[in-house]
Amino acid sequence: DSSFEDGYDGYLTLAEYVQDFLNHLTEQPGCFETEIEQFAETLNGWVTADETLQELVELVYQQATSVPNFSYMGARLCNYLSHHLTISPQSGNFRQLLLQRCQTEYENRDEATKGDETTRKQFHAFVLFLAELYLNLEIKGTKGQVTRAEILQEGLRELLNALFSNPVDNNLICAVKLLKLTGSVLEDAWKEKGKNDMEEMIQRIENVVLDANCSRDVKHMLLKLVELRSSNWGRVHGTSPHTEATPENDPNYFMNEPTFYTSDGVPFTAADPDYQEKYQELLEREDLFPDYEENGTDLSGPGD
Numbered sequence: 001d002s003s004f005e006d007g008y009d010g011y012l013t014l015a016e017y018v019q020d021f022l023n024h025l026t027e028q029p030g031c032f033e034t035e036i037e038q039f040a041e042t043l044n045g046w047v048t049a050d051e052t053l054q055e056l057v058e059l060v061y062q063q064a065t066s067v068p069n070f071s072y073m074g075a076r077l078c079n080y081l082s083h084h085l086t087i088s089p090q091s092g093n094f095r096q097l098l099l100q101r102c103q104t105e106y107e108n109r110d111e112a113t114k115g116d117e118t119t120r121k122q123f124h125a126f127v128l129f130l131a132e133l134y135l136n137l138e139i140k141g142t143k144g145q146v147t148r149a150e151i152l153q154e155g156l157r158e159l160l161n162a163l164f165s166n167p168v169d170n171n172l173i174c175a176v177k178l179l180k181l182t183g184s185v186l187e188d189a190w191k192e193k194g195k196n197d198m199e200e201m202i203q204r205i206e207n208v209v210l211d212a213n214c215s216r217d218v219k220h221m222l223l224k225l226v227e228l229r230s231s232n233w234g235r236v237h238g239t240s241p242h243t244e245a246t247p248e249n250d251p252n253y254f255m256n257e258p259t260f261y262t263s264d265g266v267p268f269t270a271a272d273p274d275y276q277e278k279y280q281e282l283l284e285r286e287d288l289f290p291d292y293e294e295n296g297t298d299l300s301g302p303g304d
Helices: 014-027 029-046 050-066 071-084 094-106 109-113 117-136 150-165 169-192 197-211 216-230 275-286
Strands: none
Touching (some): 014 029, 014 050, 029 071, 050 071, 050 094, 050 117, 071 094, 071 117, 094 109, 094 150, 150 169, 169 197, 169 216
C-alpha cells in the first residue's frame, strides 16, 4: 500500500511500522510533505516510553546511514520529528538522543578513517548524514530565532581533519562531497566567529595535492573544489549584478585565489601576470582533467 493514512493499524510492532514508512519514503520521497504529519501523529500515539524513543532513533539513523541517497531525506525527517514528537523523557528528547547516537560514531573517526574498505564506507555514509543534519536540523532559540546546531559545525571540522589525516582516495572523495555540500555554510559560520578554519582546510587540500599518493582523478576533484571555493562556492553577489569583478574594480580580487607551484617549485597565484599560462601548463603536466565522474554520484542537491 502506498499510503500510510491508516496509521499503525495492522502493524504488530513499532519497528515494522517505522521501517515500512522509511522504505516507502525512500522509494517515493515526494510523499514526505503529504504523509509526514500523519506519521508523526501516529508515533505520538505509540512512542510513549524511553525505550521506544531510543528504538525510533536507531531505526531512522540506520536508514539514513545505510541506504544510498537517504541522508538528505533522513535529515529532513529528523528535523520534523525533533519539533513534533511530544515525548521528552529525562534521558533526552528525540534530537538529543539522535545527537548522542551520532556522537558514538564520531568518537571512532580516527580508527574508522584507517579501517578496512567496509568500515570506511560506513563511516563516509555517517559523515554525509551529519552534513545533511547540519544543513537541515533547525534549533529554535530562546527568542524564537532559528539556528543550526553549533555542535555539528565543530564536529564537521574534526571529521574533515580526520579524513585529510588519512588521505586515501575514498577518504578524500568523502571530504570533497562534504565540502561541496556544506562548504559555503561552514565558511560563513566560521567567519562570523572570526575564524579562518576554511583557509586551513584549503591549505590542507593543497598539501594533499602536492604530497599525497592519491590518484590523479582525486587530485582533479580536490583542485576543482579549491576552484569552487575561490569563486565563493559558486555564489554570485555584489552591488551590481552586471559588473564582473576584475583586478581593477575589486580590491579583493586575488584574495581567495589558490596558490599553485611550477615544475621548479616556484609558487604563483592569480596575481602573477603569467598565471593563466602557468596554470594551464600545470594541469597539462599533471594530466589532472580526464573525463571523470565522481563515483557516478550527482552531488547537486537542494541548496547546492
